[in-house]
Amino acid sequence: MDYHVKLDMFEGPLDLLLHLISKAKIKIEDVSITEITEQYLEYLDRMKEFDVEIASEFLVMAATLLYIKSRSLLPKPKDEEQEESDPEQDLIRRLAEYKKYKEASEKLRQRENIYSNIYYKLPEELVDDKAKNSSTLIEGDVNDLVLAFLKLMSQRKFQKNEISIYPIIRRSITVSQRIREIKKILTKTSQCSFFQLLEDSCHRSDVVVTFLALLEMLKDNQIRIYQQGQFEDIIIRRASRGYGRT
Amino acid sequence: MKTLLLGGLVEDMDERDIMGLIETLLFVSGDAIPTKRIADFLDMDVRKARKLMEKLIDVFNFERRGLQIIRVNDSYQLATRPEYGEYIEKFFGADKKQSLSQAVLETLSIIAYRQPITRMDIELIRGVKCEYAINVLLEKGLIKEVGRMDAPGRPILYGTTDLFLKSFGLTSLEDLPPLEEGIEE
Numbered sequence: 001m002d003y004h005v006k007l008d009m010f011e012g013p014l015d016l017l018l019h020l021i022s023k024a025k026i027k028i029e030d031v032s033i034t035e036i037t038e039q040y041l042e043y044l045d046r047m048k049e050f051d052v053e054i055a056s057e058f059l060v061m062a063a064t065l066l067y068i069k070s071r072s073l074l075p076k077p078k079d080e081e082q083e084e085s086d087p088e089q090d091l092i093r094r095l096a097e098y099k100k101y102k103e104a105s106e107k108l109r110q111r112e113n114i115y116s117n118i119y120y121k122l123p124e125e126l127v128d129d130k131a132k133n134s135s136t137l138i139e140g141d142v143n144d145l146v147l148a149f150l151k152l153m154s155q156r157k158f159q160k161n162e163i164s165i166y167p168i169i170r171r172s173i174t175v176s177q178r179i180r181e182i183k184k185i186l187t188k189t190s191q192c193s194f195f196q197l198l199e200d201s202c203h204r205s206d207v208v209v210t211f212l213a214l215l216e217m218l219k220d221n222q223i224r225i226y227q228q229g230q231f232e233d234i235i236i237r238r239a240s241r242g243y244g245r246t
Numbered sequence: 247m248k249t250l251l252l253g254g255l256v257e258d259m260d261e262r263d264i265m266g267l268i269e270t271l272l273f274v275s276g277d278a279i280p281t282k283r284i285a286d287f288l289d290m291d292v293r294k295a296r297k298l299m300e301k302l303i304d305v306f307n308f309e310r311r312g313l314q315i316i317r318v319n320d321s322y323q324l325a326t327r328p329e330y331g332e333y334i335e336k337f338f339g340a341d342k343k344q345s346l347s348q349a350v351l352e353t354l355s356i357i358a359y360r361q362p363i364t365r366m367d368i369e370l371i372r373g374v375k376c377e378y379a380i381n382v383l384l385e386k387g388l389i390k391e392v393g394r395m396d397a398p399g400r401p402i403l404y405g406t407t408d409l410f411l412k413s414f415g416l417t418s419l420e421d422l423p424p425l426e427e428g429i430e431e
Contacts, residue, residue, distance in 0.1 A: 011348055011349055011352060011372065011374060012372055012373040012374035013373050013374075014372065014373040014374075015373075055374070057373060057374050057375070061373070094371075094373070097371055098371055098372065098373065099426075100425050100426055100427070101352060101355050101356045101359065101371060101372075101425075102352060103425075103426050104355040104358075104359060104422075104423065104425055104426075105348070105351045105352045105354070105355040107423045108351060108354065108355050108358070108414055108423075109345070109351060111414040111415055111416075112345055112346065112351070112413065112414060113345070114328045114415060115328055115412075115413055115414055115415035116331075116343045116345065116413065117326075117328040117329075117330070117331020117332065117334075118316075118325045118326055118327070118328050118331065118412075118415075119325065119326040119331070119334060120276060120277075120323065120324070120325050120326075121273070121276040121324065122276050123274070123275055123276035123277055124274045124275075124276065126274070142391055143390040143391060143407075146384070146387075146390070147387060150385070150387055
């Protein structure tokens with residue numbers, strides 16, 4: 001049986017690293033990248049195990065971590081000046097930077113929760129009218145255009161959201177009614193065609209009902225039908241011995 | 247009684263009358279009105295107009311009115327109070343406004359604090375692609391293009407909008423909660 005394990009979702013490799021660091025209860029500055037690397041790779045393995053598609057960014061970070069780890073194992077190059085930036089310090093700086101904005105976004109979330117509860121009033125119509133009537137040119141830029149467009153789209157959306165219900169009219173002609181009609185036509189003219197019968201109705205149900213009516217009449221020996229070939233017009237003739245069975 | 251004429255009307259009205267007039271204008275406007283426009287209309291100093299607006303805000307708050315006046319970048323707007331939000335939803339059977347996803351919110355906060363900023367710089371900080379998040383924010387009108395960087399490819403610079411400030415109850419960008427400074431270089 002299948003079983004599902006919920007993995008914590010992370011916004012990216014930095015997010016995952018921060019999570020691992022906070023779980024280890026250490027400060028970012030004191031992180032040993034080599035230790036964290038193990039856990040990071042372990043997590044990626046688990047993602048693979050659970051058939052989670054791993055985004056390329058996670059793999060890039062794995063490569064970076066392994067690079068840092070390998071560097072720490074190798075003897076340091078003699079001329080230190082050549083190595084200007086230490087990738088480990090770079091990564092730690094990036095982590096600290098990311099953490100800053102992640103925390104800020106949490107504060108913004110709190111504010112969002114409060115302030116999304118505020119409602120405003122739409123401008124009165126006269127405000128719009130005035131803007132429409134005055135042909136003063138306003139200096140605008142791309143953003144004004146975008147805003148105007150979004151405003152329009154939101155109005156459209158509003159209209160679209162109003163559910164409109166169209167009644168679907170069912171033509172209520174029955175097969176027996178149709179038989180009567182066809183009989184009437186056939187008393188006037190001894191012969192007519194299927195296409196003629198359908199001349200002034202393009203509704204699918206009319207075609208079906210007419211066809212059923214013809215089949216019914218044919219079965220009852222009321223008509224004879226002729227056709228030149230497949231998909232050709234069907235010629236309908238009154239049965240020579242009048243209506244009804246012989 | 248004198249007829250009210252623009253320009254001369256301020257002298258014939260006491261402060262309460264003027265505040266009532268401003269309240270009326272805010273109501274009809276619906277949108278935010280810049281202080282400058284109010285000041286010009288009332289033929290008064292912008293500083294005085296701003297003071298009057300702040301006083302009006304105080305009056306609304308002191309009387310615990312259902313509506314409040316909010317300030318966004320030196321513009322004023324009439325709005326409901328957040329604490330009544332859930333009742334509005336209940337009364338009108340409206341759905342709760344959908345909140346931004348974590349990815350979108352992180353992107354927004356980077357733009358807010360670091361604007362103007364290019365997409366590449368945002369992605370460098372987050373360590374993941376941000377194209378989708380940026381598109382969502384543009385569509386919601388929370389950010390906008392503020393120019394182009396003078397660099398190869400002339401990448402677009404993004405900044406936040408007044409709608410961003412309003413949506414997060416901020417009066418200006420200075421009002422953003424200070425960043426928790428970690429280790430700096």
